[in-house]
Amino acid sequence: MSKPFLSIENLTQIYPDGQGGDLTVFENANFGIEKGEFVVILGHSGCGKSTIMNILAGLAEPTSGVVKMDGFEVSGPSLDRGVVFQNYSLLPWLSSLKNVSFGVAARYKDWSKQKVLEHSKKFLAMVGLEGDVIHRKPSQLSGGMRQRVSIARAFANEPKLLLLDEPFGALDALTRGTIQDELLKIWGGTEQTVFMITHDIDEAILLADRILLMTNGPYAQVAESVEITIPRPRSRTEIVEHPNYYAIRNHLVQFLGQRSKELAGKREGETPKAPETIRIDKTGSEEDPVPSAPLRAVNT
Amino acid sequence: MFDNLSVNQRAAVLSVVMLVVGLLIWEAAIPAQKAAAELTEYERLTGGGAPKAGVPPPSQVIAKAWEQLSNPFYDAGPNDKGIGIQIGYSIYRVLTGYIMAALIAIPLGFLIGMSQVAYKAFNPFIQVLRPISPLAWMPLALFIIQDSEASAIFVIFICSIWPMLLNTAFGVANVRQDWVNVARTHELGYLKTAFTVILPAAAPTIVTGMRISIGIAWLVIVAAEMLVGGTGIGYYVWNEWNNLDLTSVIFSILMIGVVGMILDLAFGALQRAVAYVE
Ligand SMILES: Nc1ncnc2c1ncn2[C@@H]1O[C@H](COP(=O)(O)OP(=O)(O)OP(=O)(O)O)[C@@H](O)[C@H]1O
Ligand SMILES: [Mg+2]
Numbered sequence: 001m002s003k004p005f006l007s008i009e010n011l012t013q014i015y016p017d018g019q020g021g022d023l024t025v026f027e028n029a030n031f032g033i034e035k036g037e038f039v040v041i042l043g044h045s046g047c048g049k050s051t052i053m054n055i056l057a058g059l060a061e062p063t064s065g066v067v068k069m070d071g072f073e074v075s076g077p078s079l080d081r082g083v084v085f086q087n088y089s090l091l092p093w094l095s096s097l098k099n100v101s102f103g104v105a106a107r108y109k110d111w112s113k114q115k116v117l118e119h120s121k122k123f124l125a126m127v128g129l130e131g132d133v134i135h136r137k138p139s140q141l142s143g144g145m146r147q148r149v150s151i152a153r154a155f156a157n158e159p160k161l162l163l164l165d166e167p168f169g170a171l172d173a174l175t176r177g178t179i180q181d182e183l184l185k186i187w188g189g190t191e192q193t194v195f196m197i198t199h200d201i202d203e204a205i206l207l208a209d210r211i212l213l214m215t216n217g218p219y220a221q222v223a224e225s226v227e228i229t230i231p232r233p234r235s236r237t238e239i240v241e242h243p244n245y246y247a248i249r250n251h252l253v254q255f256l257g258q259r260s261k262e263l264a265g266k267r268e269g270e271t272p273k274a275p276e277t278i279r280i281d282k283t284g285s286e287e288d289p290v291p292s293a294p295l296r297a298v299n300t
Numbered sequence: 301m302f303d304n305l306s307v308n309q310r311a312a313v314l315s316v317v318m319l320v321v322g323l324l325i326w327e328a329a330i331p332a333q334k335a336a337a338e339l340t341e342y343e344r345l346t347g348g349g350a351p352k353a354g355v356p357p358p359s360q361v362i363a364k365a366w367e368q369l370s371n372p373f374y375d376a377g378p379n380d381k382g383i384g385i386q387i388g389y390s391i392y393r394v395l396t397g398y399i400m401a402a403l404i405a406i407p408l409g410f411l412i413g414m415s416q417v418a419y420k421a422f423n424p425f426i427q428v429l430r431p432i433s434p435l436a437w438m439p440l441a442l443f444i445i446q447d448s449e450a451s452a453i454f455v456i457f458i459c460s461i462w463p464m465l466l467n468t469a470f471g472v473a474n475v476r477q478d479w480v481n482v483a484r485t486h487e488l489g490y491l492k493t494a495f496t497v498i499l500p501a502a503a504p505t506i507v508t509g510m511r512i513s514i515g516i517a518w519l520v521i522v523a524a525e526m527l528v529g530g531t532g533i534g535y536y537v538w539n540e541w542n543n544l545d546l547t548s549v550i551f552s553i554l555m556i557g558v559v560g561m562i563l564d565l566a567f568g569a570l571q572r573a574v575a576y577v578e
Contacts, residue, residue, distance in 0.1 A: 079485075106488060
């Protein structure tokens with residue numbers, strides 16, 4: 001099988017633990033993401049999700065291992081990989097609009113000022129920010145508004161790969177829903193590949209093609225890759241009625257509640273290990289959801 | 301009666317009251333002083349009856365201020381120039397030395413702040429040079445430069461460089477990594493990052509350094525001009541002291557304070573302009 005669009009090979013991250021020793025956050029992580037895929041990663045706090053994301057973004061160097069995108073090794077950040085940071089990372093001295101437009105101007109260097117502004121406003125409007133709000137500085141916005149500006153900034157650059165670190169964490173349920181829909185709309189209309197971190201299981205099921213499950217750290221592993229066998233387009237109200245929904249949800253809850261701890265700290269040794277592919281599909285048969293043989297090899 | 305005034309208005313009223321009371325006490329204290337100095341027989345014999353220099357009352361200082369400020373730019377020879385001209389000389393020297401210092405300190409501070417190696421390499425020199433009283437440089441400057449005017453400017457240069465250098469380096473070194481990461485993910489070049497991210501992020505710290513520097517420069521110019529002489533507000537104070545014209549001395553002390561305050565206010569405004577809330 002050909003290499004996936006994004007492949008993560010033997011990724012290991014070791015930090016000093018602050019007491020003179022080493023802290024191995026994860027070791028020999030291997031997984032791949034196909035072009036156009038929407039992948040969500042779930043795991044407990046501190047297991048290393050943001051660390052993986054920073055490496056994918058090219059902002060951090062792993063202790064060992066490589067990340068390849070389109071066959072090229074990722075070395076350093078690039079406009080092809082847009083990031084929504086966990087803490088928004090807006091520039092506080094710029095207005096919301098400028099926070100978006102400076103990125104657009106960096107991406108599309110030959111555009112006129114007018115075009116850059118229009119493009120930026122379009123994406124701000126997509127996340128529900130219009131009118132005089134866009135001329136305010138981040139400190140004059142609510143947490144949710146800031147997060148939306150940060151989302152608009154990443155989307156407006158139309159990167160090949162979008163890296164989202166808990167992008168909806170500070171939003172209320174209602175706004176969260178609207179922006180999830182917007183995200184799906186933007187993603188559906190493009191060739192974009194999305195890699196997203198979240199703590200919200202329902203959000204993960206709604207959005208993802210595939211959910212990667214991480215065990216707890218240290219020595220965290222990307223243990224499973226769960227396919228979301230619910231057809232698109234999905235809507236929040238309808239997916240819960242799909243026969244696969246609760247089966248998948250239960251599997252995820254069970255993993256995060258129990259197995260992530262049981263598997264934690266178990267070193268797999270030096271052998272690189274791809275996550276086990278789980279496919280739960282109750283639409284055909286009435287079988288119980290059992291971890292089946294990999295139906296879709298992820299990284300070969 | 302104060303209840304319906306804002307905090308600022310009440311403070312202003314209180315300030316005026318304090319000023320008036322202070323001036324009245326001063327004014328009232330002067331004749332008392334004279335009375336205490338009742339001439340004795342001996343003093344009369346030794347010429348104590350001649351007009352004697354004493355601390356002038358505020359009314360005289362105000363009259364002097366009125367006279368000086370109504371014609372601040374007259375020039376009647378080397379020892380008799382208007383207060384405006386003297387202050388103009390001082391400000392010119394301060395700004396020349398200060399701007400030269402800024403032109404060196406800010407770019408250099410930027411480089412030092414960007415590189416840990418440079419930070420550590422420069423640090424010992426800065427630590428040794430910084431605590432030297434700027435006036436201690438004066439003899440060396442006079443000897444090397446051989447020009448009193450340029451030496452005064454050099455002293456301003458050397459005293460205003462350190463706060464700007466240190467603050468710039470500190471501000472640049474402590475720009476939040478998140479913001480630098482934003483620049484990196486947008487593939488901004490080195491210069492673009494410096495000007496669009498690091499400079500605005502460090503600007504409040506840099507301007508604080510600039511504000512400290514201008515304050516020090518204004519303190520130092522008065523002393524420097526007392527030493528080098530010729531022109532300037534520092535020389536003016538010293539000259540009036542030699543003339544035993546205490547009214548002019550007090551008036552020029554007040555002018556030094558006012559100009560210092562205006563310089564500080566200007567930098568305060570600049571500080572507000574570059575400030576941001578995280
Ligand atoms: N620069 C660093 N130096 C040392 N240890 C670090 C560093 N960055 C992260 N860690 C450690 O690595 C582990 C993973 O951190 P990371 O931020 O990736 O977690 P996370 O999965 O994103 O958690 P959360 O869901 O809370 O955001 C944590 O134990 C953290 O203490
Ligand atoms: Mg995180």
